[in-house]
Amino acid sequence: MAAWRERLAGVRGVLLDISGVLYDGGEGGGTPIAGSVEAVARLKRSGLKVRFCTNESQKSRRELVQLLCRLGFHLSEGEVTAPAPAACQLLRARGLRPHLLIHDGLRSEFHQVDTSNPNCVVIADAADGFSFQNMNKAFQVLMELETPVLISLGKGRYYKEAAGLMLDVGAYTKALEYACGIEAEVVGKPSPEFFKSALQELGVDAHQAIMIGDDIVGDVGGAQRCGMRALQVRTGKFRPSDEHHPEVQADGYVANLAEAVDLLLQHAEP
Amino acid sequence: MAAWRERLAGVRGVLLDISGVLYDGGEGGGTPIAGSVEAVARLKRSGLKVRFCTNESQKSRRELVQLLCRLGFHLSEGEVTAPAPAACQLLRARGLRPHLLIHDGLRSEFHQVDTSNPNCVVIADAADGFSFQNMNKAFQVLMELETPVLISLGKGRYYKEAAGLMLDVGAYTKALEYACGIEAEVVGKPSPEFFKSALQELGVDAHQAIMIGDDIVGDVGGAQRCGMRALQVRTGKFRPSDEHHPEVQADGYVANLAEAVDLLLQHAEP
Numbered sequence: 001m002a003a004w005r006e007r008l009a010g011v012r013g014v015l016l017d018i019s020g021v022l023y024d025g026g027e028g029g030g031t032p033i034a035g036s037v038e039a040v041a042r043l044k045r046s047g048l049k050v051r052f053c054t055n056e057s058q059k060s061r062r063e064l065v066q067l068l069c070r071l072g073f074h075l076s077e078g079e080v081t082a083p084a085p086a087a088c089q090l091l092r093a094r095g096l097r098p099h100l101l102i103h104d105g106l107r108s109e110f111h112q113v114d115t116s117n118p119n120c121v122v123i124a125d126a127a128d129g130f131s132f133q134n135m136n137k138a139f140q141v142l143m144e145l146e147t148p149v150l151i152s153l154g155k156g157r158y159y160k161e162a163a164g165l166m167l168d169v170g171a172y173t174k175a176l177e178y179a180c181g182i183e184a185e186v187v188g189k190p191s192p193e194f195f196k197s198a199l200q201e202l203g204v205d206a207h208q209a210i211m212i213g214d215d216i217v218g219d220v221g222g223a224q225r226c227g228m229r230a231l232q233v234r235t236g237k238f239r240p241s242d243e244h245h246p247e248v249q250a251d252g253y254v255a256n257l258a259e260a261v262d263l264l265l266q267h268a269e270p
Numbered sequence: 271m272a273a274w275r276e277r278l279a280g281v282r283g284v285l286l287d288i289s290g291v292l293y294d295g296g297e298g299g300g301t302p303i304a305g306s307v308e309a310v311a312r313l314k315r316s317g318l319k320v321r322f323c324t325n326e327s328q329k330s331r332r333e334l335v336q337l338l339c340r341l342g343f344h345l346s347e348g349e350v351t352a353p354a355p356a357a358c359q360l361l362r363a364r365g366l367r368p369h370l371l372i373h374d375g376l377r378s379e380f381h382q383v384d385t386s387n388p389n390c391v392v393i394a395d396a397a398d399g400f401s402f403q404n405m406n407k408a409f410q411v412l413m414e415l416e417t418p419v420l421i422s423l424g425k426g427r428y429y430k431e432a433a434g435l436m437l438d439v440g441a442y443t444k445a446l447e448y449a450c451g452i453e454a455e456v457v458g459k460p461s462p463e464f465f466k467s468a469l470q471e472l473g474v475d476a477h478q479a480i481m482i483g484d485d486i487v488g489d490v491g492g493a494q495r496c497g498m499r500a501l502q503v504r505t506g507k508f509r510p511s512d513e514h515h516p517e518v519q520a521d522g523y524v525a526n527l528a529e530a531v532d533l534l535l536q537h538a539e540p
Contacts, residue, residue, distance in 0.1 A: 126402075127402060128401075128402050128403070129402070130401075130402040130405070131398075131400075131401055131402065132396075132397060132398050132399070132400040132401065132437070133398070135441075136437050139428065139435065139437050139441075140434055143428075143435055157448060157449045157450075157451070158409070158413075158449050164410055165409065165410060165413055166406055167402070167405055167406050167409050167445070167449050168449070170448060171405075171409075171448050171449040174444045174445050174447075174448040175437070175441035175442055175444050176441070177444075178427060178440060178444040179427045179428050179437050179440070179441040180427075181427070
């Protein structure tokens with residue numbers, strides 16, 4: 001593998017995944033990953049542009065930012081690209097009225113959206129809300145539509161909490177896709193539209209941007225397909241087998257965000 | 271389409287699906303489909319061989335047969351091919367100890383099976399048992415195995431109850447397959463091994479047998495791939511679009527089991 005200097009040359013902007021990179025979720029909200037609070041602060045003090053790019057869909061952006069600030073991070077809602085606001089834009093643009101299969105923590109993001117007489121289903125990481133009853137209701141709504149539309153906020157396979165690996169929205173989206181014989185539209189990583197909108201908000205071109213995440217497919221593969229570079233951290237949902245993934249190879253693997261920031265401050269050219 | 275006489279020539283044995291063909295499930299057990307009680311009786315009085323071939327995995331065979339007898343049907347456990355007993359054979363043959371993600375009604379089928387220190391997961395139609403907690407537990411068991419083995423009792427997309435269409439085990443199997451990056455082994459329709467064992471118990475060759483079911487893929491497509499003929503009834507989970515399925519065309523579509531039996535008694539050659 002080329003030296004870090006070569007791999008990081010010309011990077012001017014950084015997209016940071018949140019869960020598994022900044023903190024691990026769990027009881028009481030979660031805990032920061034060692035060194036990440038300081039790493040974010042150092043990155044923001046450098047000349048590099050920084051934006052947060054998350055598939056978080058259990059909480060609203062406001063709740064997520066409040067949680068992160070409680071954990072010691074400094075950031076505001078305006079610095080976060082998240083799937084729920086992007087989904088609301090898409091719903092409005094296409095006149096869609098969703099049945100919401102989502103976590104209660106996310107409902108505030110959809111307060112402005114008409115949910116009467118639904119003509120689509122929006123699915124997000126509902127966690128305990130993925131009861132058989134709730135899944136079946138969403139399934140029945142889809143089966144009653146002439147052209148079923150399923151919008152999935154991300155398609156993550158799983159994420160890590162203190163209690164262990166947890167099934168993410170992608171698994172439940174697959175269940176509905178199979179039952180209905182349809183394919184969901186993904187809003188969130190690894191959708192290229194989502195990365196492009198984050199890049200636009202970051203204000204640099206793809207070739208000048210690097211994504212740092214713990215998901216080899218959703219973060220690393222998705223960013224690379226958009227022309228960005230991408231590092232995988234060995235925190236969060238990282239598993240050693242990720243480094244031999246059959247389809248995706250990161251531009252580098254680092255112990256954690258702190259090491260990624262060390263390397264960026266040393267080798268990138270702000 | 272050829273005349274019925276041609277399509278049914280040489281049929282000597284009949285495999286009957288149960289749910290959606292004999293009865294529709296629902297509150298209080300379910301209700302027989304009009305004409306089916308008499309149709310089964312007429313078929314059994316004819317010279318044709320008859321066997322029941324179900325993917326039922328909410329109840330044990332004993333409970334299923336007891337329910338059907340209460341609804342007016344005459345049959346015994348020995349006439350029913352069902353996935354749970356087939357799965358038990360497979361578990362024993364391979365020294366597998368399952369974590370069971372199944373309905374409480376099915377547990378008696380697994381009483382002889384060692385479930386300590388699990389090295390595989392068996393998933394069946396757990397209905398309300400498909401809570402997030404139960405799904406996540408099965409997911410975690412799989413992710414802790416070096417070579418995860420997932421055995422799925424059928425892979426049905428949905429079935430019909432009085433309250434409407436209900437998600438079947440196949441949807442939840444897809445969720446675990448996606449989350450773990452694995453492919454399940456299916457025990458039940460449309461697995462060729464399962465149809466072959468039903469045929470052997472029926473005692474006729476594939477080209478002399480016909481399957482009657484409400485599932486265009488699981489019943490009709492599965493049986494045809496084994497060299498059998500297959501009719502789809504317009505009861506149970508049947509939907510008009512099934513008659514224009516992109517991959518599967520039944521050897522005939524009938525209003526219900528009663529019509530299928532009328533045609534068989536008229537045209538088959540016992």
